[in-house]
Amino acid sequence: MSDTDHPRPPRRPRDPSLLYRAAEHVIDLQLGSQSMLQRRLGIGAAKAAALMGELEAHGVVGPAQDGRSREVLVVAGDRALVRQVLADFTNPEPSHGNQSPDHDRRPDA
Secondary structure, eight states, X not given: OOTTTSOOOOOOOSOHXXXXXXXXXXXXXXXXXXXXXXXXXXXXXXXHHHXXXXXXXXXXXXXXXXXXXXXXXXXXXXXXXXXXHHHHHHOOSOOOSOSOTXXXXXXXX
């Protein structure tokens, strides 16, 4: 079966903390720019492109638009929604009611 036969759901990111930081920057700045992620996170073009793809799969940004910045679909002022979106990146596994929603946001702490 090829990758084009069935769309894949968002998969667990290799580095959830990096995806979390990318989401924070995109939402706070309301700028879905791959080059902004490169500068802010100190990463290369391939990793920034992969992060933008993951952010799109999670509904944070819209699809690519001919070299322009992507539309940011999460409004920075909607704090409840921003917390929920960012919580999804720190806890990508479904919760079974045994974790507090206010768990530590930094996995390296």
